[in-house]
Amino acid sequence: MNTAWMFAAGALAAAAVGYQRVLRQPILNWGATDDEVNAALPGDELLPDPDGVSTRAITILARPEYVYPWLAQMGPDPRGGAYTYDWIENLLGLHMHSADNVLDDFQHPQIGDEIGLGPNTMRIEIAEPDHAFATRSADGNWVWAFTLADRHDGTTRLISRNRFRLPRLVDRLGMLPMEPGSLIMERKMLHGIRDRAERLAGTGVHVT
Template identity: 30%
Template sequence: MGLLIALGVGVVATARLRHRSPGVTPHDRARALPGDDLVPDATVVMDRVGVLSAPPEEVWPWLLQLGKGRAGWYFPARFEVVVPPRRRGLRHLEPSLLEVNHGDRVPDWGPGTPALEVSSVTAPASLVFHSLRDRRNAWRWPQEGTGADPAVLAMSWALQLDPADGDRTRLHLRVRLRMRRANGPASRLGDLVDAVTTGLLFAGLSERLRSPNARPAPGG
């Protein structure tokens, strides 16, 4: 992953041109998104925007199957060469992964064994995840009633799909975090990692949307 982050800096530098993204605007940062209320006391908020050359209903299923132990993370082909084949993101839509419901939990990357819980699903407009991570217990979801503990990292991740001109999608991703040291090195590193991995995601997703496998198989 460290090598991918280093390589990914190039993607971050060119992603806006490649995907014709206008970038994050003051309006993006100020607008309310589904899931903002999950971490009302967030100390860090990160917004990323990419424009994809497909309408929301075609982008939507690719987001539903995203994740660890599912379709993986969508790296572009030129970066996947350093990823073992079994860990590469899918390049097709898998019907068995397209059913996502409120309350589902899926494993997430990171230290320990964190999980993301589906908070809301509004097709094909928004998908929101919530996560609580107890650093004292391998970053697992804490016991009921301990979510406000300072040792518990709280996170929400909103994926908002807005129609754009030319039958395209403006994909707005927002991460909200409540963490103890919001201005420390860990926060700055987290912002860099998020920028790199999101830039890779936009590039990899754009590639997949141009492929013949961009739509589910008939009957899937």
């Protein structure tokens, strides 16, 4: 191995170590408190031995009943989208169109309902209005769960947790760029849900 290759390999190794030690946890746990990161949450039981976990959270100035409708209708057209960067989602062929209004047809998700996300099919596993919503991929390697923690002061902590299993080397390598990319998308999503929920709360309209 020549000197240039050795230098490049060393730089990559140092970058990987730095990412693991300094950046990875803030990326995976953006917005979440230590207690939220360490808490057992609804949906954890759906993938008990993950290779990785992210827990991200945001405070919403609205009660849980104004937050849950946006979770219930998430998904590709004709569902309500993902409230993130639609143009990026659609470059991946996901057909996302983030709705700014509550879609009555998708307010009563049922256990077993399926939502297509590109090559993934997500099955609804938990649908507890104003409390929790979770989906699991068809291969069982990904669980995406949301918990709505009522703070009893008119606000809600919305906690998004991803648990994933990486059975192949290509999956583990692919996750390295996915982690910071997922923060960009999920941070936008959490802000999008927050803004929509706070606007809905301002109208005083209750979704049934």
